[in-house]
Amino acid sequence: MTLLQLMFDTLLGFSLLWLAWQALTSPDLFRAIVLFIAFGLLMALTWIRLDAPDVAMAEASIGAGLTGALLLSALARLGSKNGSRAILEKKHQAGSMTENTKNQLPFRLLLMVLLLAVAAGLVYVVLTLPENIPGLGILVEENLESSGVSNPVTAVLLNYRGYDTLLELSVLLLTLLGVWSLGDMTKQHESFPGPVLSTLSRLLVPLLIMAAGYLLWVGAHAPGGAFQAGSLLGAAGVLLLLAGWRPGTRLAGLPLRISLVLGVAAFVAAGMVFILLGRQFLEYPPSFAGVLILLIEAAATLSIGITLAALFLGGRPKFSQPKFSRPKLNQPKSSQPKFRRHK
Amino acid sequence: MEILYLSIALFLLLTLVAGLWRVLQGPTSADRMLAAQLFGTTAVACVLLLAQAFEYPPLRDVALIFALLAAVAAVAFIRRAWAAEEQNDVSD
Known part of the structure; x- marks a missing residue:
């Protein structure tokens, strides 16, 4: 160095x-x-x-x-x-x-002692690690050919440790369910987006979607993959939401929910199909692995992107379009609270 | 060439750290947000320089992501935080 x-x-x-x-x-x-x-x-x-x-x-x-x-x-x-x-x-x-906080002093001291004990334990573990352990890197390199992809990270995430990624996708879905269970989307009194933001969103959203597709594709042999592509897709959704777009009545119902669970569903389906053919859950035959991984990642990308954008919405979407209000110059602004609580 | 690229990257990192002063000082939230936007631009340049210095092209994709997403936080600021602040000023 x-x-x-x-x-x-x-x-x-x-x-x-x-x-x-x-x-x-x-x-x-x-x-x-x-x-x-x-x-x-x-x-x-x-x-x-x-x-x-x-x-x-x-x-x-x-x-x-x-x-x-x-x-x-x-x-x-x-x-x-x-x-x-x-x-x-x-x-x-x-x-x-x-x-009251003065009475909590013994408790705070106890907390400090416990935290110091955890820190000391962590330091001890790091210091006693054997040096130059090869780890699992060699094993990954040896089996890379049968994984269907040439990027070792994607091989680990989608093939060797498919369980982890499947559960990560489920966590994301559960987070959204948690947010939705808190209530409906709050009605926001949005101002008109204006020409700069409209132009920006029209230029940037297609670019973001294209870059998401690129990262999804490139993930098979270079850094990239479903989560990175999904977050770009999510950013495109967030930009659209900020520019005032809301999912319409048709989109906010079943189509939205199907696209949210698509990633997990495709992953589980791909895992289950090969159980019928006498393999383990999530064990892909090497000849199909590349195609399967791309399909699963494509479904996951879509689900991740839409989940992230839905999280930004901050509540279950309602089945209506927002009404824009042009900036009012004469009326006092305070007459209308900007963020109304849902009923 | 590697030394040149790395020293420029180091210089950019130094300017980024210097820019943190503006984030701490403010005085308005717009000053702080603009400093963060400038960090985004600096980070793009820094990552591109590192990609050249280590001759590792995939890092350019990281720079691409930085560049594409820099605008999202700024738009959120203008549409949500700044708008709320202005409204509070008017109503106070």
Whole structure:
């Protein structure tokens, strides 16, 4: 490692730690979000330095891009009248609780001791790791030919450890079900998008969809794959939602739900079919593996993208189009609360 | 050439760290958001330089993702956070 690389890595590492600390301790929530976006960018650079371009792609798209938009949207909702009142009430409660916190000192000390014990244990484990263990890398290399793809990461994710990816997809689906169970989409009083945003969304959405297709395809032999492609698709959805588009009555019902479960369904179906032919669950015959992986990934990409966009919507979509209101100049704006709670 | 690319990448990282000052200082949320947008641009350049320095073309795809997604957070800011702030200012 050259001196330059060492300097780059040191600077990267220290700024990451500093950013993480600042983002956690910042009293201003907006500043914390911006620091978190910057943290995502530097984290992606760190993954690149750690030779993990696949993870860097996921971090770049989800950590720096989508999560930033999601947090900003959540903050705006907190800033609405209902939200700020709730925060104020919380602050009142917190004010009266400062006396209680003094009594919690023994508890805090116990917590610190336990945390230090966990930290010491982790340090011990890392220090006692045997050096130069080959890991499973060799095994993956040896069996790469029968996996159907030439990118070892995709081989592990979609073939050798298919269970993990299947369960990850299910977690994403369960998250959305959790959000939907909290209630309907809040009706937002959106302003007209304006020419710049309309043009941007018309230019960027096709590009995002094309790039998603590219990453899905390239994942078979280079860094890329379903999650990265899905998050780009999700970003396209988020951009459309921000520009004021809402799923229409026809789309918000059955078609939306089918596309949400498509990824998990295709994965399970592909796993089950070969049980009938006397193989294990998720064990693909080598001659079909490449095609099967591409099909599963295509279904997963669609589901991931639509799930992420649906998460951004923040509730079960209703079967109606929003009504745009042109910016009103004469009427007082405060007459209409921006974010109304659902009934 | 590797040394040149790496030193430029290091310089870009330094400018990024210097830009964090603006995020901390503000004063308005737009200043902070614009600084984050600038970080996105810097990160694209940085990743492209690393791709050249290590002669590893797939890193260009990471830069592509950075470039495509930089606008999404900015649009969310304008449409949600900034709009809410303006409305609060008017109603106060």
